[in-house]
Amino acid sequence: MTEPGTESEIERARRVADERALVDSARRGSAAAFEALYRNHVGHVYGLCLRMTANPATAEDCTQEAFIQAWRSLPAFEGRAAFGTWLHRIAVNAVLAQGRRRREQVGADVPADETAAALPDPSASNDGAVLDLEAAIARLPAGARQVLVLVGVYGHSHEEAAALLGIAVGTCKSQLHRARQLLDARLQAREMAS
Amino acid sequence: MTTDDRREPPVSLDAALERLPRSIEPGRDLWPAIEAQLEPRSVRPVRRWLWPAAAAVLLVVASSLITASLLRREPAPVARQAPAAPELRYATASFGPDQRLGPAYDAARQELAQSLAQRIDRLPPPARRQLERNLAELRRASAEINAALALKPGDPLLEELLLNAYQDELAVLASVQQLTAGNGSGTTIDATRMQL
Numbered sequence: 607m608t609e610p611g612t613e614s615e616i617e618r619a620r621r622v623a624d625e626r627a628l629v630d631s632a633r634r635g636s637a638a639a640f641e642a643l644y645r646n647h648v649g650h651v652y653g654l655c656l657r658m659t660a661n662p663a664t665a666e667d668c669t670q671e672a673f674i675q676a677w678r679s680l681p682a683f684e685g686r687a688a689f690g691t692w693l694h695r696i697a698v699n700a701v702l703a704q705g706r707r708r709r710e711q712v713g714a715d716v717p718a719d720e721t722a723a724a725l726p727d728p729s730a731s732n733d734g735a736v737l738d739l740e741a742a743i744a745r746l747p748a749g750a751r752q753v754l755v756l757v758g759v760y761g762h763s764h765e766e767a768a769a770l771l772g773i774a775v776g777t778c779k780s781q782l783h784r785a786r787q788l789l790d791a792r793l794q795a796r797e798m799a800s
Numbered sequence: 801m802t803t804d805d806r807r808e809p810p811v812s813l814d815a816a817l818e819r820l821p822r823s824i825e826p827g828r829d830l831w832p833a834i835e836a837q838l839e840p841r842s843v844r845p846v847r848r849w850l851w852p853a854a855a856a857v858l859l860v861v862a863s864s865l866i867t868a869s870l871l872r873r874e875p876a877p878v879a880r881q882a883p884a885a886p887e888l889r890y891a892t893a894s895f896g897p898d899q900r901l902g903p904a905y906d907a908a909r910q911e912l913a914q915s916l917a918q919r920i921d922r923l924p925p926p927a928r929r930q931l932e933r934n935l936a937e938l939r940r941a942s943a944e945i946n947a948a949l950a951l952k953p954g955d956p957l958l959e960e961l962l963l964n965a966y967q968d969e970l971a972v973l974a975s976v977q978q979l980t981a982g983n984g985s986g987t988t989i990d991a992t993r994m995q996l
Contacts (some may be wrong), residue, residue, distance in 0.1 A: 634841065635840065637835060640838070641831060641835070644830075644831055644834065645831075648825070648826065648830065648831075649822075649823030649824060649825050650822055650823045651823055652823075652825065652826045652830075653821065653823050653824035654822075656824055662827065666826055666827075666828075666830060669826060669830055670830050670833055670834050673830075673834045674834055674838065675839050677834075677838050677839075678839070681841070719883075734962050736816075736819070736820065739816050739820065740820070754817075757820075758814070758817040759818075759822070760822065761818075786813060789813060789815060793813075
């Protein structure tokens with residue numbers, strides 16, 4: 607009889623092996639294998655892009671761009687990190703590149719309040735607190751929001767988040783502090799209003 | 801992730817952030833749009849510098865064929881009047897994992913190479929020099945292609961080039977054996993031994 611813990615480890619090992627096989631096939635040019643990788647990871651990539659951009663249409667563009675870039679870069683993927691970790695970095699870069707293009711086009715960052723209005727129900731959850739939190743995150747200024755998403759939601763260290771975003775570690779910390787203050791104030795205001 | 805500034809806000813906010821789902825499915829399937837933009841896997845960077853190796857293989861094969869043809873036209877020495885060596889039969893070879901050739905190939909190659917060492921003195925000096933140059937060039941090309949395969953494992957173009965280079969080397973070795981064979985003592989390369 608297999609213990610539940612052992613079984614989950616076996617399943618995890620199998621999943622890792624399966625993913626390696628898919629990555630190898632995709633590296634050799636298999637679009638079918640790459641589609642399987644897309645199906646496995648699109649939720650994570652889109653979730654990251656949606657939270658970082660606070661705009662569903664932009665998040666879709668970034669998600670597409672991330673997977674296209676991953677396909678192009680796969681031959682250089684050495685497998686030192688997990689495929690998902692590597693893809694996560696590509697997705698962050700896609701969001702930042704998209705942000706730069708957008709600023710070049712409109713001359714300034716789009717106000718968060720405008721983009722937040724476009725944010726749909728981001729999860730299937732009916733938990734009102736979760737939805738409030740998602741909406742409050744979406745309304746944060748872009749810099750503070752991106753740091754909060756990477757550090758607070760996706761668990762990066764300040765050093766990792768700063769490297770991903772191309773900012774100083776000190777800036778990352780101050781942005782996170784600002785994001786928390788804003789979030790806290792908005793959630794409290796919402797509580798009082800309700 | 802744990803840093804000093806995470807202690808500052810209420811713990812409940814951190815907990816709430818950590819409870820958020822990492823994964824959110826997009827509202828529509830993005831794969832068709834992604835698939836439409838996937839270029840076929842490019843091997844251009846390797847191809848560019850491998851063309852010399854491929855060209856070298858072709859040149860050497862052509863050169864070997866000319867040499868063999870010229871040798872056949874020369875007045876036949878006594879040794880060449882002996883019964884012809886058994887016909888060589890090649891099978892289409894395939895690569896095993898990690899682009900390593902199998903022991904059957906190595907054995908056949910070693911046998912022919914030893915035979916070459918014994919028979920090469922029978923060739924006229926110009927043909928002998930040409931043969932040695934050709935074999936060196938083929939082996940250099942094989943080494944280059946092998947190095948490229950180490951960088952791009954499983955690349956179909958490289959595998960094909962390497963296979964061609966190895967088969968050409970075997971063909972050159974075998975042609976020398978046939979040309980210099982006496983008393984039917986030549987080695988037969990059986991198709992089954994070429995399964996790589």
